Amino acid sequence: MTFSHLFSWTTALLLFISTTAVFGQASKAILKQHIYYLASDEMRGRETGSAEVEQAAQYIQEAFKKYGLQPKGTEGYRQDFTAKITRVPVNDSLRNAANIIGFLDNGAAKTIVIGAHYDHLGHGKIGGSRDTLHIGEIHNGADDNASGVAGLLELARHYSQNEVQEPFNMLFIAFGAEELGLLGSKHFTNNPTIPLNQIHWMLNMDMIGRYQTDNGLAIIGHGTSPAFVEIFDGVTSNIKFYTSKDGNGGSDQTSFYKKNIPVLFFHTGGHPDYHMASDDPDKIDYKALQSIVDLEIKVIDRSMSVAEMPFQWTN
Numbered sequence: 560m561t562f563s564h565l566f567s568w569t570t571a572l573l574l575f576i577s578t579t580a581v582f583g584q585a586s587k588a589i590l591k592q593h594i595y596y597l598a599s600d601e602m603r604g605r606e607t608g609s610a611e612v613e614q615a616a617q618y619i620q621e622a623f624k625k626y627g628l629q630p631k632g633t634e635g636y637r638q639d640f641t642a643k644i645t646r647v648p649v650n651d652s653l654r655n656a657a658n659i660i661g662f663l664d665n666g667a668a669k670t671i672v673i674g675a676h677y678d679h680l681g682h683g684k685i686g687g688s689r690d691t692l693h694i695g696e697i698h699n700g701a702d703d704n705a706s707g708v709a710g711l712l713e714l715a716r717h718y719s720q721n722e723v724q725e726p727f728n729m730l731f732i733a734f735g736a737e738e739l740g741l742l743g744s745k746h747f748t749n750n751p752t753i754p755l756n757q758i759h760w761m762l763n764m765d766m767i768g769r770y771q772t773d774n775g776l777a778i779i780g781h782g783t784s785p786a787f788v789e790i791f792d793g794v795t796s797n798i799k800f801y802t803s804k805d806g807n808g809g810s811d812q813t814s815f816y817k818k819n820i821p822v823l824f825f826h827t828g829g830h831p832d833y834h835m836a837s838d839d840p841d842k843i844d845y846k847a848l849q850s851i852v853d854l855e856i857k858v859i860d861r862s863m864s865v866a867e868m869p870f871q872w873t874n
Contacts, residue, residue, distance in 0.1 A: 585713045585852035593709035595840045598701035606681025607736045608654030619659045619733045626719040628661030640746040642736035646686025656735035663729040670728040672761040675707030676737030690835040701840040706768030744811035760821040763812035770847030775799030780806030782873035784821035790861045796854040804873045819870045
């Protein structure tokens with residue numbers, strides 16, 4: 560899947576901003592536009608340190624700005640850090656990376672964090688590729704994790720434009736360098752731009768684009784707070800989903816879990832295109848992705864009725 564080189568991130572932004580969407584539910588069209596842009600061949604797999612991953616960062620930052628989110632990085636929306644490639648030997652193992660952070664300030668004492676990583680494997684030369692026959696080819700990362708970033712941006716759009724002042728603030732974070740070892744989320748939780756004790760809970764999206772009817776959507780971390788039992792009571796969806804207790808492992812929610820913060824990790828599971836050059840936008844189930852984001856809105860809204868979210872250690 561390729562776009563014209565003239566299709567810049569500003570053009571992409573104008574397209575999805577002008578798309579009509581009903582507030583209260585996610586827009587399949589906008590989700591699709593995000594993914595086709597972020598996972599296009601022109602983005603060259605969004606490798607940490609590349610010009611293309613910086614282009615993705617700018618795209619996310621401009622969306623946050625358009626939605627009126629306050630900058631909450633260390634320099635505007637950015638929280639820059641240095642990432643190191645350790646899986647394979649490369650001449651430039653130290654790379655510039657950044658988290659992109661936007662804040663929806665509702666004047667509340669507590670904040671819900673919503674996150675997804677925006678980096679991927681580039682051409683598969685930095686380690687992590689399962690596609691040994693196609694090292695050197697672009698790994699577009701449509702599911703991993705353009706799908707999660709699309710969800711992040713849709714949730715930012717919804718909560719910034721729904722004309723409701725929720726009883727919690729929201730911090731939207733696009734993490735850098737996840738594929739190098741959760742480096743962006745580790746950097747944030749070690750250098751938070753809001754006090755960690757003000758975080759109500761954290762929602763992470765990583766690979767939410769390849770829904771499989773037989774398996775359903777996994778919601779991992781249900782056991783990290785007893786409040787999730789109440790929050791999920793009576794929640795329904797037009798897709799199959801199940802909850803799993805442990806919040807540790809697999810993606811950026813782990814960094815928050817290790818700081819004793821309740822987490823939920825939304826994930827549609829592995830598939831043959833995982834970390835392969837074939838993880839392309841045309842393989843995403845956009846209808847199911849829309850349903851997943853709508854389900855997340857239900858869960859977030861329900862969580863706002865719970866005053867306390869005591870952490871519960873689960874192994």
